[in-house]
Structure formats: structure tokens, C-alpha cells
Amino acid sequence: EMLPLLNHPALHYIVEEALQSSVYQFICITSRGKSSIEDYFDSCPELRSRLKEHQQEDLIADIEKIIRSSQFTYIRQADQLGLGHAVWLARHSIQKEYFGIMLPDDIIQGKTPALEQLIRIARQEKATIIAVQEVPSECISSYGIVDIKKQITPHLFQVSNLVEKPDIKEAPSNLAIVGRYIMSHKIFSALEEMQTYSVGENLELTDAINNMIQNNEKVFAYKIQGIRYDIGTPVGWVKAIIGLALQHPHFTAPIKRFLAERETQGSFLYNSSKNIEHSV
Ligand code: G1P
Secondary structure, eight states, X not given: OOSEETTEEXXXXXXXXXXXXXXXXXXXXXXXXXXXXXXXXXXXXXXXXXXXXXXXXXGGHHHHHHHHHOEEEEEEOSSOOOHHHHHHTTGGGOOSSOEEEEOTTEEEEOSSOHHHHHHHHHHHHTSXXXXXXXXXXXXXXXXXXXXXXXXXXXXXXXXXXXXESOOGGGOSOSEEEEEEEEXXXXXXXXXXXXXXXXXXXXXXXXXXXXXXXXXXXXXXXXXXXXXXXXXXXXXHHHHHHHHHHTTSTTTHHHHHXXXXXXXXXXXXXXXXXXXXXXXX
């Protein structure tokens, strides 16, 4: 979550997506060694005065804007017991209301922020909404996959069941959960119930959502519009940097130039075995 993407850490983009969706309160589930997150979303007078000396205050304008408009709470997860467990830790901070879950290794760039897309549907359906995208079959076993009960519109589906990282042969569809959810507070009683059966074991969010469905809670999957980058892999991380650069007014031109130059040099290297050996 603190890996740099272009000129900000990944989490900065996640928080900006939330702010653009009119969400201003954040509960970050962190753990040992992640105190840089708290420091990042805090003002730093020493840095500010140094930048002021060099007339470079604009470099921290973006982050200062976030600090002024948002409120952050941090909860430490002592044992890594799964996504469900991380969500369960936030139970005391959330009243009987809908809330969003954002997984920071999924960066989503769209005309309408992904979270905003889900909020609109959650308001309309008054129910839990999960963001999904179609994935190629070879990637299915890396995701939670949705079993569809009913298609409501080209983008909206009622869910009958979720299967966490199935074998391709057992996958009920190619609709994969991507890291955004709008969740009913009822998830906490589902997690509580599951917790009693799985003491010390991983608590999956998908299992708790299934538990909610079995208790007659409506759950929908919404095919979000936008480009998603999985920055949990080296290739996904590099793609995210290039993709973000190509949308940024200051970086588009030099990055396009660089890619075009690489293309030419790349084919030159490819055609010359001597050069390939040399460069290796
Ligand atoms: C988590 C969820 C999974 C979802 C994925 C999206 O898995 O458990 O259902 O598809 O995020 O990124 P993780 O990637 O944490 O293993």
C-alpha cells in the first residue's frame, strides 16, 4: 500500500478515490511495520518549512488537502487471520450503517470512481454490493468468484453464492471480486458467528458474505467500469505506473516518447543476438 505509483504511494490513490466518492472517514487495518501509513497521512511541519524555503510547497499540496478533509483511525491486526478478520476488527467503529471496504492492492481508474459506482447501486438497492470484473480463465483461481442468481441489468447481478479462489473447473462464472465492496453492517454478526467455528483459523470475508446470503440478506455484484491494476504483482505494479502516467497531463508526453523509443530499441535488441547477450 505504500509502494510508489508515479508520484504518490498507492494508498494515496485509494483515499483520493474515496474522497471523490464523498467518503471522508477512514479506518485503516494495519499491522507491525506499517507505521509509515500513519505518518504519511499526517502533517509534517519540518518538511513543510523546508519546502517553503525552496518555494516548493506545492509538492505537498495534494496530501495536505487530504489531511484537511479526512479523518483517519488505525486498528492494528496482531495476527494475519484473513480479510474477514481484518474487517471484523473494525466492528466497534461502525454503527448500524453501510460502509465501504477498499483493498489497496487494487487500483481502479475510471471516469466515475469505482467506490462511487458502488455507492449509487447500494443506495438504489439498499443492499450489499460487491465490485466484480470479468477475468480470463487462467486467472480465476486468484480471486473470489461470484455465482449468479439473477441478472438484473447488463452490469448488475444478484448473487447466490461466492467461491473463494476456486479451481477453474469448479468456478461458477468468470466474474471476479475486485477490491471494493459496500457492505451492510450485518456482516459483523455473520463474522461473529463464523468466528466461533474458526478460532485461530483464517476468517474469509467471502464465507461471511455467504452466511449473510443464507440468512436472506440480498447481495449484488456490480461490473464496475474502469481499468483495474493489481499492484500485488510486479507486472501489475509497472502497468499501474505506466497507466497512471498516460493519464497525467505532466507525464503523458515524456512516457509516450520513452515507450516509443523503447519499442524501436527493443526490436533492435531482439534482432541482434550479440546485443542481447551483451545487455544480459
Ligand atoms: C481478496 C479476496 C478475494 C478478491 C481479491 C481481490 O483476496 O479474498 O475474494 O477476489 O482480494 O483482489 P487476496 O487478493 O487478498 O488474496
